[in-house]
Amino acid sequence: MTVAIIEQAGRRTLGVFVAAVCAFSLLPIAVVLLTSFTNEGFIRFPPRSFGLRYYADALGRPEFREALAVSVVIALVVSFAAAVIGTLAAYALTRTTFRGRTITTAFLLSPLVVPHVIIGVALLQTFVLARIPVAPAGLLIGHLTAVVPLMIGFATASLAGFPRQLEWASLSLGAGRVRTFFQVTLPGIAPGILSGLIYIFIYSFDEATISLFTTRSNFRTLPVVIFGDAVDQAPVTNAMSGLMLLIAFAAIALLQWRVGLFRVLLARGQTITQ
Numbered sequence: 001m002t003v004a005i006i007e008q009a010g011r012r013t014l015g016v017f018v019a020a021v022c023a024f025s026l027l028p029i030a031v032v033l034l035t036s037f038t039n040e041g042f043i044r045f046p047p048r049s050f051g052l053r054y055y056a057d058a059l060g061r062p063e064f065r066e067a068l069a070v071s072v073v074i075a076l077v078v079s080f081a082a083a084v085i086g087t088l089a090a091y092a093l094t095r096t097t098f099r100g101r102t103i104t105t106a107f108l109l110s111p112l113v114v115p116h117v118i119i120g121v122a123l124l125q126t127f128v129l130a131r132i133p134v135a136p137a138g139l140l141i142g143h144l145t146a147v148v149p150l151m152i153g154f155a156t157a158s159l160a161g162f163p164r165q166l167e168w169a170s171l172s173l174g175a176g177r178v179r180t181f182f183q184v185t186l187p188g189i190a191p192g193i194l195s196g197l198i199y200i201f202i203y204s205f206d207e208a209t210i211s212l213f214t215t216r217s218n219f220r221t222l223p224v225v226i227f228g229d230a231v232d233q234a235p236v237t238n239a240m241s242g243l244m245l246l247i248a249f250a251a252i253a254l255l256q257w258r259v260g261l262f263r264v265l266l267a268r269g270q271t272i273t274q
Contacts, residue, residue, distance in 0.1 A: 036242030054239035075205040086151025120213030135219040158192030
């Protein structure tokens with residue numbers, strides 16, 4: 001009886017601690033989002049009046065609209081390119097055996113442990129020496145450098161949960177590796193790939209550190225514009241930060257809806273099969 005009480009108290013304490021950590025982590029986001037809807041001439045929390053004054057002001061400025069368009073396009077291109085590259089790399093690393101696989105894996109995943117400031121400086125120096133235009137080519141390369149390892153992680157996890165017996169059965173029936181990948185493996189791991197694609201879109205859309213080194217004055221992403229104008233135009237940049245948060249929340253909601261829809265379809269398919 002005493003042990004059960006202690007275990008119950010421990011679970012409650014852990015729950016309270018986790019809730020406190022989540023609240024502490026999300027509090028700055030809530031402050032930024034609430035203050036972005038103010039109608040006052042300066043930032044104050046809590047705001048005394050609410051409205052879309054600064055959202056309209058921000059979206060009415062060409063530099064913000066252009067930066068928003070650049071961020072969305074770059075994030076879309078990077079997410080789809082990373083999905084292709086990361087999935088193929090994960091398949092090669094998990095489904096084939098070759099000399100130097102361990103070193104290759106470590107090399108591909110190394111950007112995860114290198115600070116983005118170092119990556120940005122190294123890329124900038126490389127682009128200058130190789131005479132590669134910083135933007136948009138350099139910006140795309142920089143974002144891909146950061147997100148491809150993440151996509152490899154998503155694809156590897158999906159492949160680990162996919163039964164290889166289905167691939168072996170396809171190969172034994174005469175299908176080659178390419179046909180087996182596109183008709184058997186890829187449909188099976190598609191939910192994980194789609195989840196990684198949406199996550200990478202959010203990641204690339206919000207990336208600021210590498211973008212600071214790989215953009216130019218007339219081709220800037222939204223985080224770079226916000227970073228540069230945060231002091232002089234605080235209320236407007238606060239509204240743009242709120243817009244970025246809302247876009248990220250929408251992407252997360254899409255991801256959760258996709259996961260829920262996939263589970264419903266999977267459950268229906270199992271019911272029909274039974």
